[in-house]
């Protein structure tokens with residue numbers, strides 16, 4: 457372990473770091489959390505940016521509804537259900553031997569149309585934004601047009617002069633690949649070694665070029681970036697630094713606010729909202745958390761969840777080194793079955809933006825992900841991919857070892873009238889045989 461940063465840390469953090477490097481499950485409370493007003497003053501992005509992204513998605517809605525009929529009942533808006541999971545809550549309380557105060561809900565991004573994961577938010581948004589920019593600049597389109605005109609050979613021919621590239625562990629590749637191919641771009645997905653075969657097969661079937669690497673995600677991104685730089689007509693979607701991806705994810709907050717209103721769920725000073733988000737490189741959970749903070753300010757409390765083998769954001773934020781440190785630097789192997797979360801080095805861009813807004817981060821073992829997968833399937837008949845279960849243990853931490861977070865913020869009593877939302881980030885596209893194997897692993901763990 458690199459001695460310099462280790463020696464600079466407090467003794468509590470050194471203990472945590474030792475546990476992290478032994479693959480233990482830990483909870484880290486963010487000492488840099490600020491009051492919303494103080495935090496937002498430091499922030500370069502604003503509400504105007506999120507609103508601009510939402511308006512763009514609305515302009516594209518008629519096109520999306522036309523080319524992806526599964527989005528017709530939401531008018532071409534790509535959105536997922538929010539469902540209450542009381543039986544799962546009961547199961548978790550039994551295992552914990554203690555009550556979990558407040559209501560437990562699941563935000564089913566696992567069932568987002570088109571690509572079945574949270575990546576259908578950021579990834580699709582960035583592809584559409586790029587397409588709009590090209591079409592507007594060539595005066596083939598105006599912002600007042602009905603964008604369903606994009607579903608034509610004329611536009612597909614136009615977009616085929618341009619290419620899109622991305623590096624991915626799987627799900628981002630699915631979302632960017634499917635969207636880009638549909639609108640007419642030439643698209644290349646650079647896949648890391650851990651990417652599942654079925655995802656590569658599906659992409660190739662849709663006309664996407666898939667390049668495979670024997671190393672991990674960071675390498676796939678690096679290679680993709682390098683190849684794209686050599687081609688001026690290529691747009692590289694940079695998962696580690698993209699503001700557009702981030703803003704696409706952030707629009708989720710607006711939609712969630714409407715869903716909460718429809719369900720008559722109050723969020724205010726006496727009704728806190730707790731949100732638990734699985735974190736890979738950070739853009740997805742970071743964007744969603746940022747959007748939620750803009751809307752609910754100090755009444756929302758956001759936590760990230762990472763695998764014990766890949767706690768990159770925790771490490772980056774705790775040491776203050778952000779993307780200057782990787783999990784390999786503390787001896788971890790970055791090997792996890794949690795697709796999308798097998799990331800060794802966090803986004804520095806996201807870590808810095810989210811620093812004043814994030815309440816804490818905890819880690820979860822792969823065995824626990826499988827057990828939770830099985831429990832959710834048994835109790836609620838909802839099937840998720842392993843990574844999407846990472847958020848589920850959040851309310852357990854808050855009820856136990858992390859409960860001082862509640863007392864410090866005057867929430868110990870209020871939590872009973874609060875709401876917990878576990879962000880289920882993927883799963884509906886997993887092939888049945890694969891899901892059966894996941895479930896069996898849950899039985900055995």
Ligand SMILES: *Cc1c(COP(=O)(O)O)cnc(C)c1O
Pocket residue numbers: 573574575627628734735736737738739740741742795796797841843844881882883
């Ligand atoms: C990508 C992904 C995440 C995390 O998003 P990041 O932007 O990489 O932090 C979480 N869950 C699933 C299923 C994902 O595919």
